[in-house]
Amino acid sequence: MQLNCKVNVVNRLLPSAGQSGPSRLVWSNITLTENKSFVVELSLATARNKAGMKYKVTNNIEQIFSKFVSQGKLTLRFRQPAHDLCLSGEVKHMEKILAIVKGEVSQLKKGTLCPLLSNCTNKVVIPKTKLSILSRADYPVTTCFPETLTSLKISGIALKKFDRRLLYLKALEILDLSSNQITILPDSIHNLAKLKQLHLSHNEIKVLPSTFINSARVTCLDISHNQLGMIPSCISRVSGLQILKLDHNKIRSLPSTISKLRRLRTLTISSNEIRTLPESFQTLTLDHIDVFGNPFEKVQQEITLNPEDLTLKVATLRAISAKSTIKFKLKYTEEDLPATLITYLHESSTVCPCGKLCIDDGLAADGEINLFRVSGSVSGEKIVPMKMTLCNPACFQRFALKVVS
Numbered sequence: 001m002q003l004n005c006k007v008n009v010v011n012r013l014l015p016s017a018g019q020s021g022p023s024r025l026v027w028s029n030i031t032l033t034e035n036k037s038f039v040v041e042l043s044l045a046t047a048r049n050k051a052g053m054k055y056k057v058t059n060n061i062e063q064i065f066s067k068f069v070s071q072g073k074l075t076l077r078f079r080q081p082a083h084d085l086c087l088s089g090e091v092k093h094m095e096k097i098l099a100i101v102k103g104e105v106s107q108l109k110k111g112t113l114c115p116l117l118s119n120c121t122n123k124v125v126i127p128k129t130k131l132s133i134l135s136r137a138d139y140p141v142t143t144c145f146p147e148t149l150t151s152l153k154i155s156g157i158a159l160k161k162f163d164r165r166l167l168y169l170k171a172l173e174i175l176d177l178s179s180n181q182i183t184i185l186p187d188s189i190h191n192l193a194k195l196k197q198l199h200l201s202h203n204e205i206k207v208l209p210s211t212f213i214n215s216a217r218v219t220c221l222d223i224s225h226n227q228l229g230m231i232p233s234c235i236s237r238v239s240g241l242q243i244l245k246l247d248h249n250k251i252r253s254l255p256s257t258i259s260k261l262r263r264l265r266t267l268t269i270s271s272n273e274i275r276t277l278p279e280s281f282q283t284l285t286l287d288h289i290d291v292f293g294n295p296f297e298k299v300q301q302e303i304t305l306n307p308e309d310l311t312l313k314v315a316t317l318r319a320i321s322a323k324s325t326i327k328f329k330l331k332y333t334e335e336d337l338p339a340t341l342i343t344y345l346h347e348s349s350t351v352c353p354c355g356k357l358c359i360d361d362g363l364a365a366d367g368e369i370n371l372f373r374v375s376g377s378v379s380g381e382k383i384v385p386m387k388m389t390l391c392n393p394a395c396f397q398r399f400a401l402k403v404v405s
């Protein structure tokens, strides 16, 4: 049996000799064979060492660490030489190796397999991890995308649909579909659990699905040059986001939840239709922001409090529940609270500049924000209007119409 997986060979004698060997996973070719004397051998070859290393398996395994075999990890501790082989690969392969070394199943067809062939070890196939498709002719139609891909670029080939086959590339970390004609993204794009970068610039996407991505691993999201009218409030769930590019869309406003992106450092929203920024914006800490080319409203300099705003409003049950959940810092899961309340909690809470929480019961007011307060460098207008929610008339007098700087 031959298969490819990543292997880290740990020499247990090195630490006792005061040395430490290299510790890294290397793509290797593993061959398990049984010789005429029914002795199972494991042969390990890498691209550098094609001759490979042979380990006797029968009566030579000191210990098997198989706790994480369901995650594709397996460690074999050999007596002679004193090596630990830390294997990482497809689950089915790890299970197969485990079954063989345990002697539970004879995958080797006892007695029928020939001894290790000398040419077997020369075939170290390093699985493809990067793929770039820049012409229509290279697009795989009848074949599959390699499951081992960590980086995939499909750009400039007028792709009209998001290929659902991509959703099965579980190892994918970088996906670049820029410069195509994609209009709709699938809901299940969040299945790409290892995704770190998603490049979708220069497409025709109008709406982001509400379950877009909720992985904290994603650090870079580029959806510039599309047709987006809004950004869903669930963007806050991409909590590891550091770079967010939304330039050249038709976005009218940003969700207040954007302030929950605590790791965000670069935000570009140039050439959109944004008139005001949400109040929560002032809690961001950015290195760079680009707001160039937006039709920001001019803030009225004289404004009086509408008497209707001062009349006592009866809070809704939903607002009371939401407030209590936040006030008592209740930890909840999707099983504890109704979905509508969870969405409401994510979207509707704003904080008055005095620090008090407003849910549905604040006074709306216009203010201005000096963007240098939230970002080290600013492209475009420096002072822009901001929608504020103030908890009571006293705060209105105190904060409304003042530049927060």
Ligand SMILES: [Zn+2]
Pocket: 352, 353, 354, 355, 356, 390, 391, 392, 395
């Ligand atoms: Zn207040």
